[in-house]
C-alpha cells in the first residue's frame with residue numbers, strides 16, 4: 001500500500017452522534033506516525049470508493065434503512081471486506097453490517113451480513129448511558145463509551161463478541177459488539193476511538209500490516225481514565 | 241377567570257417572589273409548578289381571550305422571543321413573556337400569570353412541548369425557526385419531533401411563520417392551515433440529508449432544495465439577501481429592509497427577519513418591528529460583556545452543533561483569547577459525543593482554554609482539530625488564565641454550553 005485510505009461511510013446519513021470523529025482520529029494517528037494517509041468523506045450521492053479502512057456511524061431509523069439499501073446495491077463494502085479491508089461500525093452502523101435489524105415499524109430489514117449478528121427491538125427501556133466493556137481483542141483492554149440504541153443484538157456462531165459488558169447494556173446478554181475477521185461492530189457510539197486510542201491503533205495496525213510507534217497520548221489517556229473512574233469508581237484506575 | 245385559576249395565579253406570584261428572594265432560581269419555574277398543581281386547566285384558562293405567539297425550534301428561541309416581544313411592545317401594550325427561557329408549561333404559566341389578563345404573550349416553547357402548547361393555548365401564531373440534533377440522550381430523534389409538529393399543526397387554527405430553508409421545519413409546518421414562508425437560511429444541514437417525507441435523499445443546490453418524491457422548498461414570502469455583515473429582507477410586495485441590530489451575528493439578523501414577519505401577522509408593521517428589535521442589547525446575559533472576577537468577558541452560549549456553527553461564524557477571524565467550557569449534566573445532555581460534529585478547526589490560531597466538567601473530552605477533540613490549547617477545568621480560573629494572554633483592552637470570549645454558561649453568568653455581573 002502506498003497511501004492508506006480511510007473512508008467515513010455516508011456521513012450524510014450515518015453520523016448522528018459525532019461518529020465522523022472515528023475517521024478523523026484514525027487519520028491523525030496515521031499522519032502523526034508519518035504514514036501517507038487519505039481521509040475520504042464518502043457521501044451517499046456518489047459511488048463508495050474501495051479503501052483500506054471504513055468507519056460507519058449511527059443514524060436515525062429512516063436514513064439507516066436508506067444507507068443499508070445503497071450499500072447493498074453497490075456491493076463495494078462487502079467486496080472490500082472480502083479483499084481484507086478493515087471496518088469499524090458503531091451503533092446503527094453495527095446493526096447495518098449485521099445480518100438483520102428492525103426498521104422503524106419493526107419490520108425486519110436485511111443487513112449486509114458482514115457480521116453474524118441479528119438485531120431485534122429492545123422490549124425494555126432504551127439503553128442510554130455510559131458503557132464500559134472489557135475487550136477480548138489483544139492489547140485493547142477496557143473500552144469506555146456511550147450507548148443509545150433501540151435494538152438488542154444476538155450473535156451467531158461465526159461472530160465473537162467485542163467484549164464483556166461491565167457497565168451498561170450493549171448487546172443485551174452481558175456482551176457488547178461483534179468481531180469477525182477484520183470487521184468490528186459495537187454499541188459504543190460516537191467517537192469511540194477518541195476515548196480508546198488502543199482500539200484505534202489495533203485497527204490501524206490491521207490496515208497497514210505493521211506495528212505502530214507509540215504516540216504522546218496523555219490527553220487521550222486522561223480522558224480514558226476519567227471516564228472509567230466516572231463509571232466504575234476507583235476500581236477503574238486499577239483495571240483500566 | 242375561574243376562581244381556581246385566580247388562586248393559582250396568586251400562589252404563582254407569591255412563590256416566584258420567594259424563589260427570587262431566597263435566590264434559588266430565576267423565579268419562574270417554581271411558581272409555575274405550584275400554579276399548575278393548584279389548577280391543572282389554568283394554562284388554557286389564562287391563554288383565553290388574548291393574543292398568544294409561540295416561538296420554537298432547536299436554536300435561537302430565547303433571542304427571537306425577546307425580539308418579537310420588543311416588536312409587539314411598540315403597540316403600547318405590556319407584553320408578557322418567558323424571558324429567562326423557562327420554556328415548558330410551568331414557565332408558560334408563570335409568564336401568563338405575570339401581567340394584565342389581556343396582555344399579549346410571546347412564549348418561547350421547547351420543541352418537544354410545542355404540540356401540547358398548541359392544544360392548550362391555541363396560539364394565534366407559531367414562529368418555527370429550525371430543527372437539528374440536540375441532547376440525543378434524552379430527547380427524540382429530530383425527525384420524530386418534526387412529525388409531531390406536523391400532526392399537531394394539522395388540527396390547529398394558528399398562523400405559522402416558518403423557515404423555508406430547513407426541510408425538517410417545512411415538513412413540520414406545512415400541514416398548518418396558513419403558513420408564511422421565510423427564507424431564513426440553514427447552515428447546519430447534517431440532519432436534513434434524509435427526506436422526512438419519503439426517506440429518500442434531499443438535494444441542496446443554489447439556495448434551494450428538493451427530493452425526488454416532490455417534497456421541496458416552498459416559494460418564500462420573505463426572501464433574504466446576505467452580503468458580508470449586511471442582511472436585507474425582501475417582502476413579497478416589494479418592500480426591502482436592511483437589518484441593523486445591537487446584538488451580533490448573521491444568525492440573529494436572520495432570526496430578526498422571521499420575527500418581523502411574525503410581527504406583521506400580529507399587526508405591527510415590519511419597519512416599526514425592526515426598529516424596536518434594533519434596540520435590544522443583551523438577551524438573558526448572552527452577547528453582552530460581563531465582569532468575570534474583574535476580567536471583561538463576552539458571554540456566549542452554544543448547546544449543540546448547529547448553535548456552534550453559528551457562533552463559530554461570529555467569532556472566526558478574531559484573534560483574542562477564547563475559553564470553551566463544556567459540561568454534560570442532564571440539562572446539557574449527558575453525552576458530549578456531539579463535540580466531534582463541531583468544526584472547531586475554524587477557531588484558527590488564537591489562545592484557547594478548554595474548560596468545564598468535560599474539559600478532557602474537549603481537549604482531545606481540540607487536539608485532533610490540530611489546535612494548541614491549555615486545559616483549566618474550573619471556568620473562572622480558565623477565564624483568568626485566558627486573560628493573561630489578552631492584549632490590553634481586548635476582552636475574553638467565553639462560550640459555554642447550557643449549564644457551563646449559566647453557572648458563569650450567575651457569578652459575573654455586567655461589566
Ligand SMILES: [Zn+2]
Pocket residue numbers: 435436437438439440441451452453454455
Ligand atoms: Zn422525499
